[in-house]
Amino acid sequence: MAPDRVIPFTKPLPQPADITPAAAVARLVLTDxxxxxxxxxxxxxxxxxxxxxxxAGKTNLLEAISFLAPGKGLRRARLSEIDRRGGGVWALAATVANPAGEFDIGTGRDAASESGERRHLRIDGAPAKSQRNLLERLSIAWLTPAMDRLFADAASGRRRFLDRLVTGFDPGHWSRLLAYERAMRERARLLREGVTDPSWLKALEEVMAETGVALAAARLESVAHLAGACAEAPGPFPRVGLAIEGTVEAWLGAMPALAAEEAFRGALHDSRAIDRDSGVTQTGPHRSDLLARHLGTGEVAGLCSTGEQKALLIAIVLAYARLIAARRDAAPVLLLDEVTAHLDAARRSALFQALRAxxxxxxxxxxxxxxxxxxRSHAQFVAVTDAALSLV
Ligand SMILES: Nc1ncnc2c1ncn2[C@@H]1O[C@H](COP(=O)(O)OP(=O)(O)O)[C@@H](O)[C@H]1O
Ligand SMILES: [Mg+2]
Incomplete structure (x- = not known):
């Protein structure tokens, strides 16, 4: 085994005055x-x-940090793919500091789980009962080169992006999302296998209607907050118009939540045959989309230049971070992979200033x-060479 590579904290980093307290990764240990x-x-x-x-391993390190949030990490890789080739099962340990104190997170692939594709999660040494516990104490957002085409590609990527942001505002969103998807998969399986037990299908549709409407409501609320912050954002990043397009979201705009649940339940019941034949659940928040527009030019985000699309994404993430800092008393951890590459000097400088502020x-x-x-004088520089870290 390679020797531990320890990078001690050497000098206090200068911080701008009056900053919001931040959640911060204070220590990180990666194994295999x-x-x-x-x-x-x-x-x-x-x-x-x-x-x-x-x-060299830069994105790999950011990916490791992204596993301090629930889910599949910033590459959405298979967990077994992450095990070091020729090594053991991967794990990571972190100490996170937030305004309420410090806590330890341990996670890694649970090789003993049935699929071998589950993660274990411990907080302060004890198995975490729910991910909510973690989500309430730490929020993480990221931008990666793989997201450069987020606005031009399929809606699924935008939904994932949006749902992570919503989870920052509403930590319960994540478990509702998992419950909704579980019920939808189970219903699709019953339909596919020709199981017609009406009470079983009804129970699953009930879960989908309840969680689905809650998901849509949380998205609407978060998008409204974000849209407000994105439309008035100062600085050289574009102002962004945001909206959400989806059947359940539209119902929620037109009727009370209970009526929307009723409408969704009815739609699911009525589309059983179509859903079975098409293999696609026709209606639900799993088909919604996040719409974005460059308010300076009026162009929809998907048609803006690559550089403009990147700038729009940065503007959204900065607005999100400002809102979380204000609402949760701690700014989120941001992982920004290769974001400077597309930015001209003025925007790069503005980004650095915004991050410091x-x-x-x-x-x-x-x-x-x-x-x-x-x-140089504000940041800690770490050189990554062949999966080795050193201070520079
Ligand atoms: N499971 C693995 N075991 C060993 N090496 C891996 C594994 N997965 C990826 N790598 C290596 O990680 C490197 C990519 O690292 P990455 O962090 O993406 O680089 P960058 O510094 O350019 O962001 C590649 O050389 C790849 O072979
Ligand atoms: Mg990389």
């Missing part, structure tokens, strides 16, 4: 995580800049150290 046999990083709140050549712990990764020069 992709290229990393074992790596340790001790870091203070502030901006962390990861630099190194292609393939936000006070969020922000992890920036890029190949070109020169792009981060401006952050």
């Amino acid at each position: 995580f992709r290229g990393y046999a074992r790596a340790r990083l001790t870091i203070d709140a502030g901006v962390v800049v990861l630099t190194g050549p292609n393939g 936000l006070g969020a712990q922000c992890w920036l990764a890029g190949t070109d150290t020169a792009l981060f020069t401006e952050l």
